[in-house]
Amino acid sequence: xxxxxMNNEVIAEKLDIDKLSSTSNTFHIADLGYDFNTLFTSLIPxxxxxxxxxxxxxxxxxxxxxxxxxxxxxxAIHWLSKVPGEVLDINSPSWxxxxxxxxxxxxxxxxxxxxxxxNDMNNFLNARAEEVVVGGLVxxxxxxxxxxxxxxxxxxxxxxxxxxxxxxxxAHEIHL
Numbered sequence: 001x002x003x004x005x006m007n008n009e010v011i012a013e014k015l016d017i018d019k020l021s022s023t024s025n026t027f028h029i030a031d032l033g034y035d036f037n038t039l040f041t042s043l044i045p046x047x048x049x050x051x052x053x054x055x056x057x058x059x060x061x062x063x064x065x066x067x068x069x070x071x072x073x074x075x076a077i078h079w080l081s082k083v084p085g086e087v088l089d090i091n092s093p094s095w096x097x098x099x100x101x102x103x104x105x106x107x108x109x110x111x112x113x114x115x116x117x118x119n120d121m122n123n124f125l126n127a128r129a130e131e132v133v134v135g136g137l138v139x140x141x142x143x144x145x146x147x148x149x150x151x152x153x154x155x156x157x158x159x160x161x162x163x164x165x166x167x168x169x170x171a172h173e174i175h176l
Contacts, residue, residue, distance in 0.1 A: 057081060059123045063131045071128055074141040081120045084112040098171075101164040103157035110151065 040051060054062045058073070059081045086094035087102075087109055094112040096105055102113045128138050145154040152161065 059120050059127065061127045061130060065130050066133045068128075068132045068136060070137045070139070071132060072139045072141075075143070077121070077124060077140055078117075078142045080113070080116050081123075082116065084116040086112045098168070099164055100167065101160040102151070103154075103160050103164075104152045 040053065043049075043051060052063075056062055058076070083100070084094070086092040087096040089095055092108075093106075094108040096102065096109045096112075099105065102109045125138075132138060143156050145151055145157070151157045
């Protein structure tokens, strides 16, 4: 709710609007059969907005140069474009023993994921820099870990550890 209010304030200020409407749509996409056609048909036609579903990676260009006034990315940019190759290599000091997370892993594993994130973020920001008009806004909402908190002790780290263990157990059961 706080993020929504902050976003509304920034957008209203940028567009020189006194107040944005507090009514909004909330879309929950938890159904594996859900698609963007269903989402788009559920939008309120009386509202004035443009929506696009683009079937490409957001780590590269998606839109025309200088064509976007506002970009809002919520809880998506922290997903990497690919698994770092060195965490898959059994002979690498960064090998992650088949795990898909790094919260309790060695610093070598963490550094491999951090390097991939830095590369992905650089690609994302460069692509948006070409697409956003001069003076436009890019709003990012993402998971972060406070300074001084080890990744394994963060709330998200604990959740990923638990989910990762469940996935490893499920994969092990399949091989039995």
